[in-house]
Amino acid sequence: MTIMWFALRELLSRRGRAYGAVLVVASAVALSVTVELVSRAREAAIAIQFDAVGPALRILPAGASPQSIVQEGTTSPALPPGTVEAVRRTAGPALAALEQRRVAWLPVAGRRNLVMWVEPTSGGDAVLLAGEVALGPVLASSLGVQPGQMVEILGEPYRVATILPSRADADDTAAFLPTAPRTRVEAQVQPTELRLFLRPDASISSVASAIEISVAGISVLRPDRGAVVESEAQDALASHRHLIWWVTGIVSLLCLAVASHLDAQERRREVAMLVAIGAAGYDITLAGVVRSAALGAAGGVVGFALGALATLALDARAASSVLPALPLAASAIAAATLVGIAAALPTGAAAALRDPVAELQDV
Amino acid sequence: MIVADHITKTFTTDDGSTVRALDEVTLSVDEGEFVAVVGPSGSGKSSLLFALGGISGPDSGKVHLGATDVYSLGPSRRAALRRTEVGFVFQTFNLVPWLDVVDNVAFPAMLAGRSRREARSLAHGMLEKLGMVARARHYPAQLSVGERQRVGIGRALVNRPKVLLADEPTGSLDSANGTQFLDLLSEFNGQGQTIVVVTHSAALAERAHRIVSIVAGRVTDDRPGRLRRLAS
Ligand SMILES: Nc1ncnc2c1ncn2[C@@H]1O[C@H](COP(=O)(O)OP(=O)(O)OP(=O)(O)O)[C@@H](O)[C@H]1O
Numbered sequence A: 001m002t003i004m005w006f007a008l009r010e011l012l013s014r015r016g017r018a019y020g021a022v023l024v025v026a027s028a029v030a031l032s033v034t035v036e037l038v039s040r041a042r043e044a045a046i047a048i049q050f051d052a053v054g055p056a057l058r059i060l061p062a063g064a065s066p067q068s069i070v071q072e073g074t075t076s077p078a079l080p081p082g083t084v085e086a087v088r089r090t091a092g093p094a095l096a097a098l099e100q101r102r103v104a105w106l107p108v109a110g111r112r113n114l115v116m117w118v119e120p121t122s123g124g125d126a127v128l129l130a131g132e133v134a135l136g137p138v139l140a141s142s143l144g145v146q147p148g149q150m151v152e153i154l155g156e157p158y159r160v161a162t163i164l165p166s167r168a169d170a171d172d173t174a175a176f177l178p179t180a181p182r183t184r185v186e187a188q189v190q191p192t193e194l195r196l197f198l199r200p201d202a203s204i205s206s207v208a209s210a211i212e213i214s215v216a217g218i219s220v221l222r223p224d225r226g227a228v229v230e231s232e233a234q235d236a237l238a239s240h241r242h243l244i245w246w247v248t249g250i251v252s253l254l255c256l257a258v259a260s261h262l263d264a265q266e267r268r269r270e271v272a273m274l275v276a277i278g279a280a281g282y283d284i285t286l287a288g289v290v291r292s293a294a295l296g297a298a299g300g301v302v303g304f305a306l307g308a309l310a311t312l313a314l315d316a317r318a319a320s321s322v323l324p325a326l327p328l329a330a331s332a333i334a335a336a337t338l339v340g341i342a343a344a345l346p347t348g349a350a351a352a353l354r355d356p357v358a359e360l361q362d363v
Numbered sequence B: 001m002i003v004a005d006h007i008t009k010t011f012t013t014d015d016g017s018t019v020r021a022l023d024e025v026t027l028s029v030d031e032g033e034f035v036a037v038v039g040p041s042g043s044g045k046s047s048l049l050f051a052l053g054g055i056s057g058p059d060s061g062k063v064h065l066g067a068t069d070v071y072s073l074g075p076s077r078r079a080a081l082r083r084t085e086v087g088f089v090f091q092t093f094n095l096v097p098w099l100d101v102v103d104n105v106a107f108p109a110m111l112a113g114r115s116r117r118e119a120r121s122l123a124h125g126m127l128e129k130l131g132m133v134a135r136a137r138h139y140p141a142q143l144s145v146g147e148r149q150r151v152g153i154g155r156a157l158v159n160r161p162k163v164l165l166a167d168e169p170t171g172s173l174d175s176a177n178g179t180q181f182l183d184l185l186s187e188f189n190g191q192g193q194t195i196v197v198v199t200h201s202a203a204l205a206e207r208a209h210r211i212v213s214i215v216a217g218r219v220t221d222d223r224p225g226r227l228r229r230l231a232s
C-alpha cells in the first residue's frame, strides 16, 4: 500500500517525465480505438442500409397474394406489366422500401452474379435499351461473349450492348440491365442505390459468403447524401484491426519497457535510498510496476478519448458507435494497464536485485 | 548492541583487480554509545557502515545487532530489520523530493506498516524534537541544507531504531550547520540513542564517546573522544 502511494505521489509531482510515456500509449490506444470504432460504425451503417432495403421483389402473376409477393429472393429486371401496381394495391405503403431495391444476386448464364439496375437515363452511363445488357469485362470474358451477341438472363435473352471498360472493381463482374420504363416506380423517398463492390479477382460465391460473415468491404452509395466511398486501404485497415490491436499493444509494451528501463537507471539512487530505509525487493519492484501501470492506464484513458474524437472527426456515422463502445473503453484501458505492468516487471525486478552499495557510495 | 566480528569485504573492480575494503574488522558498539569512525578516503568507513546496517554483507565474519545475526536473515527479514532496527543518515540527505517534510519523515513508518495518519503523527512528534514543525508542509527543495539534514535524521529515527548510522552527515553542511547537527546527535545520544557516525572531521569526531580510526580496511586506533573524557 505504502509503496503504491509513494510511486503515485511521484508520478503526480513529476508529471513532465510521465507525459511522454502516456502519450506513446495514448497514441497507440487511440489508433486502435479509431480503427475499431470506424469499422464498427461502417458495419453498423451498412447493416442499416441493408435493413432499409427490404426483401426483394419476386416475379409473380398479377394478383398474387401479398405473402407470396413479398418474399426474400430474386427479382426479374423486367417485371410483367402491372406488377408494381398490383403489389402496391395489395401491400400498400410498406412497399416503399421494397421499391428502393436496385440490386440483387441473380443467376446470369447459370451463375449467380451481381446484377444492377440502371436507370436508362442515369448520369453519363451508356443508355441501355430494353432487352440490352451491359457486361463488366470480367463477366464478359468468363461468359465468352462479344458485343452484339445474345446472353440469357433468367431465361430471357438479352443482347450484349456493350462491354464496359475495366474499373478494377465489382462492376467488372457485374451485368447491367436497364430498368424497363414501365417498371419505374415513384419512390416516396429518394431512391437509394446499393452497390456491392468486390475485387475483380474475387469469386462471386466467396463474396456472397463474406457478406454473410462480415460486411466489411462493402460500399454504400447514397445519391441523397453524396457518395460514401470506402477506399481499399480503409477496408484493409478495418479487416486487420485485430492485427492493429496487437501491433499497437506490442509497440506500447516496448515503449513502456524502454521508459521503465531508463527510469530504473535514473532511479538507482532512489532505489538505494529505499533499500537503506528498509524497503524490500518486492517494494522496489512494485514501485516501478505501479508507476508504469498508472502510466499505461492514463495512456488508455487519454487514448480512448483521442480515439473517440478522431473517430468522430473521420466518420460522422460513428457518432452513434462511440457511446455503446464503453466496454471497448474498459478493455482498452485494462489492456494498457496490463501492458504497463508487463513492461515494468523485468526492470523492476532487476532494480530490486541490484546491490545498492555502489549507489550509496556517493550518496 | 552492535558487534562486527572479523568482517572482511572485498570488491572486484571491472578490470579484475580486487580491493579489500574491510580487512578482519572487529568492532563492538555498546548500547547508548556514540562512536565516530574516522579515516582517509577509501579506507572502508562506508563499507563498514553498510555492513553494520544490514545493507551489504561482508564476505566473511559476522555482524550481530542485539542477538540477531544480521546476515543469516533472508532478504525480506533483513529489509524489515533495516526498516525498524537501523536508521541511516546520508551525506546528501537523500530526501524524497516529491514528498513534503512530514511525509518524508513518516515514510519509513508507513513502510513498517503504520497507517499514514499514525505515521504522520509520529513524524510530527519527531519534527517537534528537531525544531522543524514550522517547515512540516515544505518540500526538501525549500529547505536549507542544515534543515534537510535534520529531516534526514527525523526519517532515520522515526521507527525508533536501536542504532543510528550516519555516513558523513555533516559533509554537505557548513561548519555552523555541522556543529548544530552534531549538537542534535549529542542530544539524541543523551536520550539513549546508539550512534555510529562516519566523519572526515577530527573536530567533530572529538564530540563522540569513542573514535575508531580505519586505515586501508583495518582498525588502527580506538580511543575515547572528548565526550567520554568529560563524562568520566
Ligand atoms: N561497489 C564497489 N565496487 C568496487 N570497489 C568499491 C565499491 N565500494 C567501495 N569500493 C572500494 O572499497 C574501498 C573502501 O570504500 P569506502 O567507500 O568504504 O571508503 P570510505 O572510507 O567510505 O571512503 P570515503 O571517505 O571517500 O567515503 C575503496 O577503495 C573503494 O574504492
Ligand SMILES: [Mg+2]
Pocket (backbone or CB within 6 Å): A361, B045, B046, B047, B167
Ligand atoms: Mg564513504
